[in-house]
Amino acid sequence: MQIVIIGSGNVAYHLAKAFVLNNIPLAQIFGRNETELHKISEELNIPYSTEKLEDANLYIICVSDSSVENVSKIITKKDCLVVHTSGSLPKEILVGAYRKSSFYPLQTFSKSKELDYEKIPFFIETENEEDKAILFDIASKISNNVMESTHEKRKYIHLTAVFACNFVNHLFSRAKEISDSQEIPFDYFLPLIDETVQKIHEIEPKSAQTGPAVRNDARILQLHEQLLKDESLEIYKTMNHSIKKMYEL
Amino acid sequence: MQIVIIGSGNVAYHLAKAFVLNNIPLAQIFGRNETELHKISEELNIPYSTEKLEDANLYIICVSDSSVENVSKIITKKDCLVVHTSGSLPKEILVGAYRKSSFYPLQTFSKSKELDYEKIPFFIETENEEDKAILFDIASKISNNVMESTHEKRKYIHLTAVFACNFVNHLFSRAKEISDSQEIPFDYFLPLIDETVQKIHEIEPKSAQTGPAVRNDARILQLHEQLLKDESLEIYKTMNHSIKKMYEL
CATH class of the missing domain: 1.10.1040.20 (ProC-like, C-terminal domain)
Known part of the structure; x- marks a missing residue:
């Protein structure tokens, strides 16, 4: 499974770190802010780019709610799963021909503060059972507390x-x-x-x-x-x- | 040193318990609410009364801010120290010929929740050095964090x-x-x-x-x-x- 994280803020950093600590390989961390990407890349030993998005099966968008829609448009691949990490946006905010899901970690993230990832509740919403299985599998490697949730809830x-x-x-x-x-x-x-x-x-x-x-x-x-x-x-x-x-x- | 606590609410209960746990004897717990006084008296093995205030060197008033003034009037003794536990009232709210002080524990008290008393900051304001020494001595038996504070602060x-x-x-x-x-x-x-x-x-x-x-x-x-x-x-x-x-x- 090739996984790419998009974003270089607090959520992107902590999710990337949670993945790395739990031996879930990341193919790339992609974003605009080269300074931040470089720092994350150095610390976690993940390739980064500001220009060429790596081919992947799963893209995890970790940008501010107001940017999710625009950022989702850069993914032109069809046969892949794209998730956002927003608490309030529907999965349909993602614009593309790919499968769409929501992958919401309920926590407050600051780069300078270490976190105990296994206590973070993850709320997942997918289009089908296969994607649900994929995301539950990944989230369960990080956290003891993985649940489904509709957008409404x-x-x-x-x-x-x-x-x-x-x-x-x-x-x-x-x-x-x-x-x-x-x-x-x-x-x-x-x-x-x-x-x-x-x-x-x-x-x-x-x-x-x-x-x-x-x-x-x-x-x-x-x-x-x-x-x-x-x-x-x-x-x-x-x-x-x-x-x-x-x-x- | 004869010490009496006046009141039967959250602060009265927890201060009484902190005193007992730290082997500071209490001569009496005095108040109006017999049901609550009886419970505290049973649990902590302190005499209580709703009618006759015991003779003491130190009275600690633990009632709501709006009642402190009236309650202080029941103490008619002159040669004694009377303290209130309010964060906002001046020590001069205490009406009587006795020495007046403030003895403020900075914590939130609920009877049903146990507390670690040694971490509670106590703020003390007295009329003279002798009373300061008395109150610092008592508070220091309970807490590691005892300080002076003016009413203004x-x-x-x-x-x-x-x-x-x-x-x-x-x-x-x-x-x-x-x-x-x-x-x-x-x-x-x-x-x-x-x-x-x-x-x-x-x-x-x-x-x-x-x-x-x-x-x-x-x-x-x-x-x-x-x-x-x-x-x-x-x-x-x-x-x-x-x-x-x-x-x-």
Whole structure:
């Protein structure tokens, strides 16, 4: 099986690394960004190109959602399987006469952060049983958690992930902005943050809620609003409103 | 040293437990809620009362911020130290002729979740060096991380904690609401959530940001908005607006 990864960003890098670590050979990593491709190629010992796409049975497109459609057009081969790794796009976004599938790893990827690939849930959608078998076989070499998912369900998986990961990380950024402004080391908050997450492994997040909003403590809420401005104030008001609504306060 | 804890909620329970586990004797746990006091008393083997406050050198008030002032009035003794455990209130909220201090544990407390007390940062503010020595001595038996903090700084520590913990937990609640609506098990998201937090132990949250907003992917943002309503839609818009502002998109 000849496999090519297209892209040189966070997902491309980590998938390529997961493949290499699990002895799944990659024929090429293809993309536009020569600097990044060169780095990945050096680290993982995979051929790369910015010009000539290698012939393959499976192309894995790992580019941003807004580029998937255009990038898919460069694959002119017919007898092959092409997958994208987007949480929100349908497999039909892929434009070509090849077989189309979705191959979605539910994780947050940054090049500078190592990952435990075997815990990453993979969600797969194919046109037929043969392609399903191919992709399950590959994903199962990387991860213990491979599942089928329709596009409809996958959209909601991605949306949930945006709340549970992307927005959570942004709250950490805004939190750090507040602590930095008072020269309070952000490290102080790491035990609290760790515990916030450990808690929801054991109890429902709705039962784990603490803080001034769920206590409906108007005095503290007012005090905090006076300390905030701009986007952080907006977040503060929106989140507290939502907490009060959820607990009918 | 005679020590009394006042309150029967999450903070009262966990502080009492941390004291007992570290062989700091408690003379009494005092409060209004007999059911909860009885449970704590049974588990930790501490005398309790709802009526007669035991004579002590140190009273630790662990009640909600809005009740601290009123509760502090029941302590009529003069030659004693009274502390509250609030992140946002000044020590002067305590009404009495006794010495006043703040004793703030930076953690999220739920009775049903066990805690590693030695990692909890304690922030202490006192009227004099003697009281500082008393409270540092006690807190250091529980935790490796005991510091002084002015009220001014403590307010910002609490505010940062609201973003980094209370709001993060609420995002988990809203995320679970979305996945529940599609019968997607919330367990799928735990590796992603764990990784989101592990990441910020190694890299700045601002550098760790991923997702459609920071990629400025209008198509996905629009798609997601169509899947959401009410408070979750408001959160979605507010968070994305804030992300775009932070990255100047």
